Amino acid sequence: MSRRMYRSALVIGGIVAAAALVGSTAASAAPGRPGEPRYGAGADGAGDPYFPLAGNGGIDVLHYDLDLDYTPPAPAPAPLEGQLSGVATIELVATQDLDRFNLDLRGLTASSVVVGSKSMSFTQTGDELIITPRPKLKTGQSTTVTVAYGGTTTRPTDIEGALYGWVTTRDGAMVVSEPDGSSTWFPVSDHPTDKATYSFGITVPAGRTAVANGLLVGSETADGKTTWTWDAPDPMAAYLATATVGDFRLEQYTAANGTPIIDAIDSTRSANQVAALARTSDMISFFEERYGPYPFVSYGAIVDNDSVGYALETQTRSFFSGSAGESTVAHELAHQWMGNHVSPGRWADIWLNEGWATYSAWIWLEERGVSTAQARFQAVMNRPATSSTWNTVVADPGPLGLFGTPVYDRGAATLHALRVKVGDTAFFGIAQEWVARFGGGTATTADFIALAEEISGQDLASFFDVWVSQPPKPTVW
Template sequence: MPLEAAPAPAPAPAPSRPRSRRVQAALLASAVSVCLIAASAPSPGTALGIGDRLFPTLGNPGYDVASYDLAFTYSGANDKPLTAVTTIDALTTARLDRVNLDYAHGTVRSVEVNGSPADFASAGDDLVVTPARTLPAGRPLHITVRHTSDPVPAKDQDGGWVRTKDGLAMANQADAAHLVFPCNDHPSDKAMFTFHVTAPEGYTAVANGLPEGTRRAGGTTTWSYRGEHPMATELAQVSIGRSSVLHRTGPHGLPVRDVVPTQDRAALEPWLARTPDQIAWMESKVGRYPFETYGLLMAQAQTGFELETQTLSLFEKDLFTEPAYPKWYVESIMVHELSHQWFGDSVSPRTWSDLWLNEGHATWYEALYAEEKANRPMEKRMKAAYAMSDAWRAAGGPPAAPKGPKPGHKISIFRPNVYDGAALALYALRQEIGRPAFERLERTWVTVNHDGVASTADFVDLASAMAGRDLRSFFKAWLYGEKTPPMPGHPDWKSDTPQARKGA
């Protein structure tokens, strides 16, 4: 998910995960003000955005980011700002007098554009950069921002750094990476990432991608990592803690690395040992794992969610140590985050309204795994979801047209309508076109959109091609209707309205 509040199955024989432990406690514990310091006081400019229906001010027009190089220096105190340098290489797609970056929680010390100092100012959640001269369209753009990165959340901010018991991790969904580093913070502009993290001796730093070596100097170690595939900003991950990195091998020789609190490595090993077989199971459903490595990051934090950060999924350690959670339930949540590596990471949403493609598919494979490995029938879960679907649509909107977030709570877009509600639409699709066509669609979808972005319209077009007939009316009802359509093959299924349930 984004901030994935690991959803309990709709039939819910398992205890649901507590949701009251979200980042609200941290938000209330220590609020600080955003501090973006402008140089030479140019006209502050205005916040821009690419017009996303759910987050209209995030993302920026006029350029396409090719790569980020992020350098963080951690002092050993997770309530103190990190010093940071963000380097962005991009290509202008329009003539620019100013360049807007998304950035809203730190102090900017200096900005350079193409090697020359540039003026800068804050405007809403934007850092507005004014280069010494106008930038023509179609030219390389090199931006260096020296800044701080504050792990203490400001009031009404959601996401960014997560403070753990022994350090930090990241949770940048939805569109919260700009609370950590300047960026074009929208999943439609994916880019390559390199990380350099400096921390005192005794700490271990891990990030997305593969390690590129370490350098020790003056009682600190600098850890470098580089991803081999483009990534959305929301999927960036940096872990700093007193951790051990455990290594094993997955299918086809895939490097699997897990990051765990050192004192808990023995207790967590039985869970971690399941990952290679889970990867093999997913590959049997949709094809080859799409990235260069995978693993789990076990955070000593109470977040209330799990998160599919690319190549290194973030989990609460308590998910694996709380005896109330059945084994099958924990494993299905592991598969939920793993399946996101295909659905949401390799194939990213073009807009946040396409979120159902991420969460619906992850929920689908979570449920399918529980059916095949733990005898938890998919049909039973889908029937229960159908009964709730009208209520979910009333509360959160239909799957492909979700209602906007609550003010100051971006992760509130992650409602049941985009989890089990969206998986229900996929179940209806399989009922409508048959299992063979559905399974071909799933494999083709992640193949043709590998390392890219895709929309609901793209999925509808591909599904129609796989089925050999126009499915636009089917999807219009299932993805955009206020009421849940009849389930193909199950005319007896009923969905209760919120009013009916209230009066029951």
């Protein structure tokens, strides 16, 4: 995804992912008492250099069951504020001996915490919910944490000042959380290395539709409210979860490959504004040929009526504000493989999300006869060396550069240059093995370089150095 137009674990699984990112803090024997465990606190973040407090150490979340009740704002001129109450039932495993652990929760207030079947003491400090389980948790122990919480919703912003998280709208809520905004609507381990499955029960005023990830289980209306139930059984990074609420119509069909498609279209959107969605089935087939089988239980789009120019690859249900153009539709769909199924091990690795998605749109438009990937590559290379495209280390753009032009355009150009260097067979072999090997988890730039060298049989150190590790415009590679 990007602020211009889109916004868009090495498979390491939750337990190892947390340890890999923050370092091991496993319990050791207490001094003078051999064999007796020494319990400690789980880290207050996953240790990502860009967002040190995002995510949590000491736990691996397996599943979130989110029971949400939301009242949107009253009509204007009432304040643009909603009311959200929720109960999050979280299944997790301790990855160290714990006497305390954290969840991320921002702008909402927890009223109770239950671990297993017992009420537990907790505190909230800043954006951290700190839980003290008794009895303490041992390494490898599974438990359920139930948090009741709620508060007034507004329009939170990220580090750049852009709207994200649970963004209150007059008819509901736009829920788009990249990179660390999920904590604005539920208690969470908010880093991609801690993927989990999800289920949602979202209660809203009758007549409003609540749209989440995965498959629609059903809806039930009583006493002027409708509860929408969704199930998302595929591992998902928290920033890709949604519970968008609005005046939507649901359009459902089956793609050519058998994938259920569920589109949620705001009632104010014209047929022209969503015409590109009709190509979704063909796009899925096209990307399956290049990247492997579509990885999730469903797909579809949310097309809202906001005019913020926002699109995000929300897992299984890409989000578009205002309209959905063909290039953007292809970009967000490609993310389901590149960014969602294989997610960044650190936020510095975001070029692997956005470069692949941008390049995927290039090759889709080539397939459609609109323009060639080579022509789009050349357009990037025609930018002068003084262009802002060439002032960023793509593999380390900084937290304020995550959604900048270099990550997208130079990222895509890197992939095209790699394709030319190693040939089509090796290039698409790299793409398919990337998805097959790391799908369901996360991976890093170092993982991608190692895989590209493995599949191509070439030494690519100099190539990647000039393309992703140095800021100047590449001239020789």
